[in-house]
Amino acid sequence: MLKAMHKNDLLSKKCWSIALSTTMFAALTLSSMASNAADPGGYGLKIYKVESGLYPHVQVYFRTFDENQQPLVNLNELNVGLMVKGKAYDPVKRQYRLNSIRQRQEATRSVLILDTSSSMAGAPFNAALNAVVHFIESKRPQDEIAILSIDKNGNKTGYNMVSEFERDNGALARRLASINANSKQSRIYDTIGAAMQMCGMSSQGSASPGKGDYIVSCSIVVFSDGKDEGSALSREELNARISALAIPVPIYSLAYTKNTKDFKNLESISKNSFGVYYPIGESVERLQPTVEQIQNILQSDYVLTFRSAIPVDGEEHAIKVGVEYPSGSGKYTYESAKMEAIEPPPAPAILNTIVDLDKLIPPLPQSATPYFDVPGQAPASVQPKQ
Numbered sequence: 001m002l003k004a005m006h007k008n009d010l011l012s013k014k015c016w017s018i019a020l021s022t023t024m025f026a027a028l029t030l031s032s033m034a035s036n037a038a039d040p041g042g043y044g045l046k047i048y049k050v051e052s053g054l055y056p057h058v059q060v061y062f063r064t065f066d067e068n069q070q071p072l073v074n075l076n077e078l079n080v081g082l083m084v085k086g087k088a089y090d091p092v093k094r095q096y097r098l099n100s101i102r103q104r105q106e107a108t109r110s111v112l113i114l115d116t117s118s119s120m121a122g123a124p125f126n127a128a129l130n131a132v133v134h135f136i137e138s139k140r141p142q143d144e145i146a147i148l149s150i151d152k153n154g155n156k157t158g159y160n161m162v163s164e165f166e167r168d169n170g171a172l173a174r175r176l177a178s179i180n181a182n183s184k185q186s187r188i189y190d191t192i193g194a195a196m197q198m199c200g201m202s203s204q205g206s207a208s209p210g211k212g213d214y215i216v217s218c219s220i221v222v223f224s225d226g227k228d229e230g231s232a233l234s235r236e237e238l239n240a241r242i243s244a245l246a247i248p249v250p251i252y253s254l255a256y257t258k259n260t261k262d263f264k265n266l267e268s269i270s271k272n273s274f275g276v277y278y279p280i281g282e283s284v285e286r287l288q289p290t291v292e293q294i295q296n297i298l299q300s301d302y303v304l305t306f307r308s309a310i311p312v313d314g315e316e317h318a319i320k321v322g323v324e325y326p327s328g329s330g331k332y333t334y335e336s337a338k339m340e341a342i343e344p345p346p347a348p349a350i351l352n353t354i355v356d357l358d359k360l361i362p363p364l365p366q367s368a369t370p371y372f373d374v375p376g377q378a379p380a381s382v383q384p385k386q
Helices: 015-021 123-137 171-176 186-201 235-244 263-272 284-298 348-360
Strands: 043-054 057-066 080-084 096-100 107-115 146-150 160-164 215-224 252-254 277-281 302-307 316-322 332-340
Touching: 015 096, 043 123, 043 215, 043 316, 043 348, 057 316, 080 302, 080 332, 107 123, 107 160, 107 186, 123 146, 123 215, 123 252, 123 284, 146 171, 146 186, 160 171, 160 252, 171 186, 186 215, 186 235, 215 263, 215 284, 235 263, 252 263, 252 284, 252 302, 263 277, 277 284, 302 348
Parallel strands: 107 146, 107 215, 215 252, 252 277
Antiparallel strands: 043 057, 057 302, 080 316, 096 302, 146 160, 316 332
């Protein structure tokens, strides 16, 4: 964990001072408080998790996206800012770090949903199977995948549990081999609802964030034509459940086969969940490169680790994470969340991790704070020349 977190430490203090000339938080205006949804030509971010179990160190996990719903690349402390209870952290004081999840040990979870209706049989279904195998092969060793098949045959729920969450690629492939496209109905909404429950009940694994069995996000990938038949849930009810989730579960839909009239169902669900809708149509050869894009999204999340200056009080406190993209543009998008100022559990693994983080982000002198010394004004080192 620490090797990955140390990568950004290669930036020298000189670089930090120069970067402040972009006035990281001087651009905090009404426009910077805009929605996190990406407008044409814009970008956004979504916070998935705030972990306070290593207090005073807090870890914020978030996903970014541009106007094409692709992740922002090469972010670092120079274009990602932090506010706690309305006060902006001064990056020169080095009280927060930013890392990509790709180089860290935390695990992600994905639920793959495969439509097995007889109308999908043949080349489309075989292409989908191959894409699922490719998705499995391209995951990191610690990441976990579950597989559900939309299958009415002999199953009152409308789906079959092909595999619970599993890390072993070989085990997943063997279970996948048992699926056939011969179902009489496609209860798509009920199956997606079941996948959401699996994500909601995801075990948090290790009590120590940063370990390989600590789950930080769960996503759903749907391979289907979007035609629902006989679900107990309606599309509207499913979307209402998605909107009510406290922790986002993005749904990535790959809509394929020649009959496109029901694709809008998948489009609606994906867009409502901060996922992405891919209209594959009859171009089934696009399935494999599309799952590569999805894996890239899942592995491009960021982790912002900061040292809080708020004493332990057992209360929740507001935080904001802001992204300036492109760097130096002065345009910020912010996402709000909350942290807890709590004492960490007295577990040796947690206490040892806190000791390691203390070395990475040491406390400031007693009289100092991590915030800008003069709110709303850049430090003297970057004041414009008169």
